[in-house]
Amino acid sequence: MAEFDRRRKRVCRFCEDKIDTIPYLNDRLLRRFTNERGKIVPRRISGTCAFHQRRLTNAIKRARHLAILPFASEVYR
Amino acid sequence: MRTYETTFILGPQADEATFDRQVKAVSDLISNHRGIIHKEERIGIRRLAYPIKKYTQGYYTRFIYDADNSVLTELERFFKLEEPYIRYLTVVCEGNPDGMAEDFHRSSRRPQAVPNREVKEKPAVEETPAVEEQSRPTESPEVNAESVTEPRSDPEEATEEKQTESEADSTETKEL
Structure with a gap:
């Protein structure tokens, strides 16, 4: 139970690292916030705060346009 | 402009x-x-x-x-x-x-001397199956030890624990 509580209280990693402009060219960073289907991970799971989730969503969408991230993963197509 | x-x-x-x-x-x-x-x-x-x-x-x-x-x-x-x-x-x-x-x-590129967070989470992303196997068994005894209320005096142990936890978390999000 204690473990469960602690897992819920994940802090936003962008707040921790003090990153306000999320680099949309950084695929390794952004991939951490998409699942293997290429979907954006909701913040209730990733623990990202509302402010950064909005920015993150934007960055992921930009990255998709530039073919840095997939719109949908090849495996499931 | x-x-x-x-x-x-x-x-x-x-x-x-x-x-x-x-x-x-x-x-x-x-x-x-x-x-x-x-x-x-x-x-x-x-x-x-x-x-x-x-x-x-x-x-x-x-x-x-x-x-x-x-x-x-x-x-x-x-x-x-x-x-x-x-x-x-x-x-x-x-x-x-x-x-x-x-x-x-x-x-x-490959992270060199950068904030520890980057290095910490890297294996979880690149070799998911291997980390999964490692982190699961190590996690459970740690949690057990905690529930017996062992006094956590040295800071090294605390950070180690946090690390395995964050790894386990990121593998979990992958699975979803």
Whole structure:
């Protein structure tokens, strides 16, 4: 139970690292916030705060346009 | 005048000289319209996440510059007309342009001496199955030990625990 509580209280990693402009060219960073289907991970799971989730969503969408991230993963197509 | 950031992708079937010429065409266009280029960043050939115009690779370049918005319409026209430019994106540059470039470099290549967080989470991303096997067994005894209320005196142990936990978490999000 204690473990469960602690897992819920994940802090936003962008707040921790003090990153306000999320680099949309950084695929390794952004991939951490998409699942293997290429979907954006909701913040209730990733623990990202509302402010950064909005920015993150934007960055992921930009990255998709530039073919840095997939719109949908090849495996499931 | 505003600071903009334009990234574009060139078709991969060309030599360095051709890339140079094509990149220069863009920088000329910006400076001919009284734009000031702060940074030209050649990211180079990179695999595309999905095929564009039947290409699977592309040559990425990014410009950070000050310009009037009239330049943007010109740029857009240019990119649409010219064949080798397969994709482009222009956004208003937020914050410190140098900082953004730094961020990109930091983790698109192998991280060297960077914040511990980057290093910590790296194995979880790259070798998911191996980490899964390792972290599961190590996690449970730790939690048990905690529930017996063992006094956590040394700080090393605490950080170690946190690490395995964050790894376990990220593997979990992968599974979903």
